Each structure stands twice: as structure tokens, then as C-alpha cells.
Amino acid sequence: MAKHKIALIGGGQIGGNLALLAxxxxxxxxxxxxxxxxxxxxxGKALDLMQLRPHDGHDVTITGTSDYSDISGSDVIIxxxxxPRKPGMDREDLLGINLGIMKDVASNVKQYxxxxxxxxxxxxxxxxxxAFHKVSGFxxxxxxxxxxxxxxxxxxxxxxxxxxxxxxxxxxxxLGGHGDTMVPITRLATVGGVPVTALISPERLKEIEDxxxxxxxxxxxxxxxxxxxxxxxxxxxxxxxxxxxxxKRVIPCASLCEGEFGVDGYFIGVxxxxxxGGVEKVxxxxxxxxxxxxxxxTLDAVKKTVxxxxx
Ligand code: APR
Numbered sequence: 001m002a003k004h005k006i007a008l009i010g011g012g013q014i015g016g017n018l019a020l021l022a023x024x025x026x027x028x029x030x031x032x033x034x035x036x037x038x039x040x041x042x043x044g045k046a047l048d049l050m051q052l053r054p055h056d057g058h059d060v061t062i063t064g065t066s067d068y069s070d071i072s073g074s075d076v077i078i079x080x081x082x083x084p085r086k087p088g089m090d091r092e093d094l095l096g097i098n099l100g101i102m103k104d105v106a107s108n109v110k111q112y113x114x115x116x117x118x119x120x121x122x123x124x125x126x127x128x129x130x131a132f133h134k135v136s137g138f139x140x141x142x143x144x145x146x147x148x149x150x151x152x153x154x155x156x157x158x159x160x161x162x163x164x165x166x167x168x169x170x171x172x173x174x175l176g177g178h179g180d181t182m183v184p185i186t187r188l189a190t191v192g193g194v195p196v197t198a199l200i201s202p203e204r205l206k207e208i209e210d211x212x213x214x215x216x217x218x219x220x221x222x223x224x225x226x227x228x229x230x231x232x233x234x235x236x237x238x239x240x241x242x243x244x245x246x247x248k249r250v251i252p253c254a255s256l257c258e259g260e261f262g263v264d265g266y267f268i269g270v271x272x273x274x275x276x277g278g279v280e281k282v283x284x285x286x287x288x289x290x291x292x293x294x295x296x297x298t299l300d301a302v303k304k305t306v307x308x309x310x311x
Contacts, residue, residue, distance in 0.1 A: 003060065004028025004244050007071035007113065009105050010080035011042035011064065013226060014121060017233035018078055019049055023060050025237065027244055030062045031070050034081075039066040074113040076240045078146075079132065081105050082122040084227040085220045091123040091179055092305050099309055102128050106135035114138075117243045117278050119236050120145045120254075123227075125178040127305040129254050129267045134311045140256040141278035147178030148252025148269035149235035150228075154215040155184050158208045163199055165191050172196070173252045174212065175261075175269045176298030177305075182269065183294045184209045185287075239274055246276035255279045261287065261295055266302055268295075 006022050008015045011032040019030050030049075032042040042064030049062040063070070071077065082098035085091065102122060109118065109132075118138060120129040129145030136143070151174035160167035172189030176182045186205055189196040196205065211218070219228040242249040253272040257263035260270060260282045271283040287295060 004075045005031065005073055006076045006078065006240065007031045007033060007074040007116070008078050008080065009033050009071070009109070010082065010122070011038065011045060012080060013084070013229035014080040014233050014236075015042075015078075016045050017229050018080070018236060019045065019062055020052075021233055021237040022240065023049055023053070023058050023062055024056060025241060026058050026060055027237070027241060028075065029060050031074070032062070032064045033068065033071055034064070034066060036066045039064065042066070068108045068112050071109070072112050074116045076119065076243060077109055077113055077116045078119045078121065078236050078240060079105055079109075079128075080121045082128075085123070085216075086226075087221050087224060089220070091125065091216075092308075094123050095127060095305065095308055098122050098124070098128060099131055102131045103135050106132045110136040110138070116142070117240075118143050119239055121232055121236055123178070124305050126254055126267055126302040127309050130306050131309050131311055133256065133267070139278075140258075141280065143256070143267075144239065144272065144274070144279050145178070145254025145267055145269075146232065146236040146239060147182075147254050148174055149238060150232050151178065151182050151184075151212060151215070151269070152252050153231055153235055155189070155208070155212040158211055158215075159189060159191065159196055159200070162204065162208060163191055163196075170196075173271060175252060175271075176295055177268060177302040178254065179298070179301055180213050181294075181298035181301045182213055183291060183298055184212050185291060187288065187291070242274040243276065243278060248273050248275040248280065250283060253279065255282055257282060260284045262292070263295075263299055266299065266306060268299060268302055
């Protein structure tokens with residue numbers, strides 16, 4: 001069987017970790033693309049990763065480039081091109097710079113890898129994935145944003161930290177936009193099937209929800225320069241793996257909704273089935289009135305940022 005090919009557009013903090021994880025999972029050969037100014041950096045990272053291979057024995061090739069033609073034939077493209085946040089910034093503050101970058105990336109991906117499944121990570125996520133879709137004209141099932149997987153992972157981590165039980169057994173989902181208005185669906189969160197509402201007091205659960213909403217900002221503040229990269233990379237790799245191996249995992253992703261959950265024409269975090277068809281389905285279910293109101297609120301925030309793209 002021919003090896004898959006994964007191209008990473010942006011080879012910074014998240015990009016480097018995406019390359020490491022994609023190689024370690026042997027998802028396929030990896031091409032790390034970055035701007036000419038960063039060509040040495042991505043070529044260096046690629047070479048470093050090639051020299052990691054003898055230690056854990058993964059048989060894939062990792063290369064660095066600033067030539068877009070090298071992404072030709074990619075099965076999956078993961079985009080982190082852009083700038084990350086600094087302390088005091090919202091994700092929305094990145095729009096001006098990152099929108100221009102995303103337009104450039106989208107037209108090149110369209111030209112060189114028109115059949116790829118594209119995962120967008122750049123922020124502000126809900127607007128960036130919208131912009132990629134608009135500019136590239138890709139089918140809606142081939143474009144998805146990575147946010148809910150990360151936000152849900154953060155919620156899961158905090159619940160595991162609170163209870164002391166295995167993070168492996170914590171399941172939950174966070175829906176909506178990738179910002180402070182995101183919607184943790186605490187009602188459906190469980191530890192090994194036991195509702196978290198039976199394990200954690202309502203007051204503590206509220207605090208955990210609030211911490212989840214600003215979890216990215218907590219890390220930005222600690223770093224002082226830049227934003228989270230390990231967990232974002234892992235979250236996107238799970239999505240790429242589900243596509244390449246047709247696992248049909250159900251992951252909260254920013255998918256284009258056309259009526260689901262009352263959302264029409266916007267990418268927003270909803271439970272999505274990812275398989276060889278890309279985003280094969282959005283799994284809709286009935287929200288409580290409060291949850292729906294919160295989703296409407298997050299949708300307003302997403303609409304506002306998308307509106308600012310002028311697309
Ligand atoms: N094309 C390709 N790559 C680009 C372009 C471009 N036009 N412009 C910038 N880049 C590259 C930068 O050179 C850099 O190597 O994108 C990379 C971004 O890496 P980092 O600055 O390390 O940022 P990172 O932490 O990886 O986050 C990237 O993901 O989570 C979001 O908010 C985050 O928008 C940010 C993005």
C-alpha cells in the first residue's frame with residue numbers, strides 16, 4: 001500500500017509537534033512547509049526528526065520546504081500558519097494578520113493539493129476555517145477546524161485532576177466556538193459512565209467549566225510569548241488518524257453546519273464523525289434550553305468574527 005502523505009503548513013511550535021506525532025504514529029511521510037524566512041528552521045526540524053527514527057523505528061520520511069509544489073499529492077494538510085497569541089490578546093486579535101496568511105495558504109493548497117482533507121488550527125479558529133473553505137472552494141466534508149477536540153481534552157483533563165480518576169475514562173464534549181463563549185456540555189460528561197454531576201459539586205463543576213473556557217489563555221499567560229502546542233498538535237493528529245485509517249471517531253470539530261443545532265452556514269464545534277469521507281456526519285442531539293441558549297450566544301460571537309473577514 002502506498003504511504004500516505006501529510007503536509008503541515010506552518011512548522012512552528014504546533015507544526016513541529018505535529019510532525020513528531022505523525023511520524024511516531026507512522027501516519028505517512030511528512031512535509032513541513034513554512035515561509036522562505038523559516039526554511040532553515042523547518043529543514044532543521046525535519047532532519048532532527050529523521051535522526052529520531054532509529055530510536056523508535058518509525059519508517060517514514062520527514063522533509064522541510066518552502067516550495068509549495070512539495071505538498072503535491074498530500075492526503076492530509078494541517079494548517080498552523082500564522083501568529084500565536086501574546087498575553088492580553090484574544091484569539092480575535094489575530095484576525096488581521098492571520099486572515100491574509102490564510103488566504104494565501106488556501107489558494108496554494110487549492111493549487112497543489114486539491115484532493116486533501118484539510119484541518120485548520122490557526123486562530124481565530126472559527127473564522128480561519130471559514131476563510132479557508134471560502135477561498136479554496138473545497139467541499140465541506142474536506143475542511144474542518146480543530147478546536148472542540150482540544151477544548152474537550154482540556155475539560156477531560158480538569159475532571160480527571162479533580163476526581164483523581166483515570167483521564168482515560170473521562171468523556172465529555174465542548175461545543176461551539178473556540179473562544180470564551182464555548183459550551184461545555186457538563187450534563188453529558190461521565191467518568192466511566194458515571195455522570196460527573198454525581199461526583200463533583202455544582203460549584204466546583206462551574207469552576208471547571210470556567211477554567212476550560214479560558215484554558216488556552218492560562219497557558220498564554222504562563223508562557224509570556226506564544227500559545228499551547230502539545231495538546232493542540234495531539235488533538236489534530238487524532239483527527240488526521242481517524243481520516244487516514246477510516247476510524248469514524250466521533251470528535252467535536254468545527255464543521256460546516258447547514259441546519260444542525262440551528263446553525264446555518266457557519267463552522268462551529270459540533271460532534272463530527274471523521275472517516276475516509278472526511279467529515280462524514282454531524283451527530284445532532286437535543287440540547288436543553290439553557291445549552292441551546294449558550295450555543296446561540298457562541299454562534300453570535302462566531303458570526304461577529306466571521307463578519308470581520310469580509311468573506
Ligand atoms: N505560510 C506558511 N507558514 C507561515 C506563513 C505563511 N504565509 N506565515 C507564517 N507562517 C509560519 C511561521 O513562520 C511559523 O513558523 O507559521 C508558523 C507558526 O508557528 P508559531 O509562531 O510557533 O505558532 P504556533 O504556536 O505553532 O501556533 C500557530 O495555531 O493555535 C494557533 O493561535 C495559534 O494561530 C496560531 C497557530
